[in-house]
Amino acid sequence: MKGMWWKLLGLLLVLFSLVYGMLGPVQRLPILNETIRVLYYHVPMWFSMVALMLTSLIYSLKALNTNKLSDDLYAFEAARTGFFLASIGLATGMVWARFTWGAFWVNDPKLNGTAVTMLIYLAYFVLRNSVEDPFKKIRLAGVYNIFAFVMMIVFIGILPRLTDSLHPGNGGNPGFNKYDLNSDMRPVFYSAVVGWILIGLWITNLRVRYKNLKEKHEQV
Amino acid sequence: MNKYKLALFFILIALSNASAQIPEVEMADALRENGKIYVVVVIIAIVFIGLAGYLINLDRKISKLEKKD
Numbered sequence: 001m002k003g004m005w006w007k008l009l010g011l012l013l014v015l016f017s018l019v020y021g022m023l024g025p026v027q028r029l030p031i032l033n034e035t036i037r038v039l040y041y042h043v044p045m046w047f048s049m050v051a052l053m054l055t056s057l058i059y060s061l062k063a064l065n066t067n068k069l070s071d072d073l074y075a076f077e078a079a080r081t082g083f084f085l086a087s088i089g090l091a092t093g094m095v096w097a098r099f100t101w102g103a104f105w106v107n108d109p110k111l112n113g114t115a116v117t118m119l120i121y122l123a124y125f126v127l128r129n130s131v132e133d134p135f136k137k138i139r140l141a142g143v144y145n146i147f148a149f150v151m152m153i154v155f156i157g158i159l160p161r162l163t164d165s166l167h168p169g170n171g172g173n174p175g176f177n178k179y180d181l182n183s184d185m186r187p188v189f190y191s192a193v194v195g196w197i198l199i200g201l202w203i204t205n206l207r208v209r210y211k212n213l214k215e216k217h218e219q220v
Numbered sequence: 221m222n223k224y225k226l227a228l229f230f231i232l233i234a235l236s237n238a239s240a241q242i243p244e245v246e247m248a249d250a251l252r253e254n255g256k257i258y259v260v261v262v263i264i265a266i267v268f269i270g271l272a273g274y275l276i277n278l279d280r281k282i283s284k285l286e287k288k289d
Contacts, residue, residue: 007279011272018268022261028245202275209282216289 010198017044017192025184031100032168038096039168039185040192045089046156048196052082052204053121053149060145063138072138074208075145076128081204083121085196090114101166108166113155120148 021040029036059075062068093111094104105111128141160167251257 004276004279007276011268011275015265015268015272018264019261022257022264028247030245033246034248202279206279206282209286213282213285213289 006198007202010195010202013191013195014199015195017041017188017195020188021192024188027182027185035096035100036168036185038092040188042089042092042096043189044192044196045085045092047193048200049082049086049089050152050156051197052078052085052200053152055201055204056082056145057149060142064142067135067138069134069138070212072128072141073211074204076125076141077207077211078201078204079121079124079145079148080207081200083118083125084203085200086114086118086121090118106166109160109163110156110165110167113159117152117155120151124148 017040021037026034026036056075056078059071059078063071063075097106097111098104124141124144127144128137131137131140248257
């Protein structure tokens with residue numbers, strides 16, 4: 001059980017957000033109504049995606065420094081988990097959009113930016129898997145991953161802020177920016193974000209260990 | 221006198237309008253009042269705790285395999 005505490009902490013934080021997210025008081029806002037609770041379940045997916053892509057970037061930089069394939073593997077698996085969480089974020093967002101905006105997909109800068117970001121990371125996966133030589137793999141994948149991270153920040157962090165977005169809290173929409181995310185909702189939201197980041201890191205950790213075991217097994 | 225009555229009348233209309241315009245936002249209050257929401261929450265919690273236990277178990281199995289190598 002040693003080294004398990006952060007995994008359990010992640011689980012507890014998410015459990016708290018699941019339970020209290022349904023029961024706790026929320027603001028009564030038009031259009032959003034009860035779907036304001038989606039903040040606790042959908043938005044943490046994106047926060048943890050960004051956290052995992054940042055982890056991936058750090059390990060890519062490390063791999064470029066040390067030339068170790070194990071660091072590069074960690075970068076790859078972190079990006080994979082981030083991509084997985086982004087897919088869940090996209091799916092949950094689409095359901096919510098259908099009932100709030102009337103369509104599964106609208107031309108919102110955040111939606112299109114996310115789609116482009118996911119395509120960029122898909123290209124990263126293809127690129128890394130297509131190179132056999134380990135040293136070339138570390139160089140190419142590492143350098144591309146830096147590019148991918150910068151593009152992600154541009155597409156989901158900067159461009160949506162330059163125009164109006166339909167998302168709550170943007171433009172003139174009812175929602176939760178730092179002024180009106182009230183004190184009832186804030187602790188639940190933050191514990192969901194931290195909890196999901198920890199769980200994302202845990203999934204990455206499991207996959208890396210699985211890949212290492214598999215490689216050992218294949219060598220024997 | 222009539223002027224004041226008219227003014228009072230308009231003020232009353234303005235007030236009644238103002239109170240009518242406070243938006244009544246629809247929330248799932250009934251679900252909370254009759255307590256059925258707790259059933260849903262308990263079920264969500266059971267599903268998540270089950271998944272969490274499964275994940276922890278999987279983690280320990282991988283740890284055992286790593287020690288064997």
